[in-house]
Amino acid sequence: MGHSKAMHIRRDTFLVDTCIFIESAKIHHPMDIFPSLWGKLLETAGDKWFTCKPVANEIKDWGDDVFSWFDGLKKTHPEAILDHSPEDIQKGFADITQGIVDNAHYKPFAKEKFLSGADPWLLAFGRARGYKIVTRETIIDPNIKKRIKIPNVCKDYNIDCLNLNEFLRYVSFKF
Numbered sequence: 507m508g509h510s511k512a513m514h515i516r517r518d519t520f521l522v523d524t525c526i527f528i529e530s531a532k533i534h535h536p537m538d539i540f541p542s543l544w545g546k547l548l549e550t551a552g553d554k555w556f557t558c559k560p561v562a563n564e565i566k567d568w569g570d571d572v573f574s575w576f577d578g579l580k581k582t583h584p585e586a587i588l589d590h591s592p593e594d595i596q597k598g599f600a601d602i603t604q605g606i607v608d609n610a611h612y613k614p615f616a617k618e619k620f621l622s623g624a625d626p627w628l629l630a631f632g633r634a635r636g637y638k639i640v641t642r643e644t645i646i647d648p649n650i651k652k653r654i655k656i657p658n659v660c661k662d663y664n665i666d667c668l669n670l671n672e673f674l675r676y677v678s679f680k681f
Contacts, residue, residue: 520555520677521588521628523641523656524564526670530642531572534670542681544575551579551586554677555640558588558631560624590627598634602626602663606654613651620654629656632665639665640673 531537537544547555565576580587590599603626606617620626631637645657660667668676 519635519637520640520668520673521631521637522555522557522561522673523628523639523643524561524624525642526640527561527565527572527576528568530670531575534642537571537575540681543679546679546681548575548579548582550677551583555673556586556588556637558590558624558627560590560627562587564624588631590630594634595627595630598630598632599626601633602629602659605662606659611648611651612654616652616654625654625656625659629659629663629665632660633663636665638673639667640670641667642670644669 530543535543562576562580565573590596603621606612606621606626609617612620628639628641632639639656639660641656643655643657645661646653646655648658657667659665
């Protein structure tokens with residue numbers, strides 16, 4: 507029953523990667539300097555953007571203001587954190603992970619690192635439902651074998667991928 511809302515989210519839906527929360531709060535947009543950004547994100551959660559439970563699990567490891575903000579998000583907008591157990595997401599996850607495992611280009615440790623986090627789950631939502639991924643990661647040289655980045659996998663699977671500024675422009679956030 508809890509999955510029905512997630513199944514009907516608009517196709518121009520954005521899924522936000524862990525690094526948006528962590529790097530923004532720690533480096534680019536600290537909460538004490540950019541409270542309007544964080545307020546606007548909280549206000550629009552579950553409408554303009556979503557994330558998924560594996561991202562929430564990664565955020566737990568940070569245990570500071572990012573965790574506190576995210577804990578508030580979970581309490582006020584639980585619908586913004588999508589469950590990754592629906593069958594279509596599981597199939598998308600299986601497609602993404604099998605593609606990474608079968609890709610002879612990447613080093614085994616790069617595959618293991620990539621597949622152990624939230625990234626393949628975000629990509630599973632993109633693959634299964636056409637959602638756009640918002641990340642601070644950038645596409646890297648395809649000849650690099652030691653790292654796997656979300657934008658590279660998005661390109662391989664024809665999943666839309668945006669950085670934070672592109673997302674903010676797309677949803678017409680102004681500060």
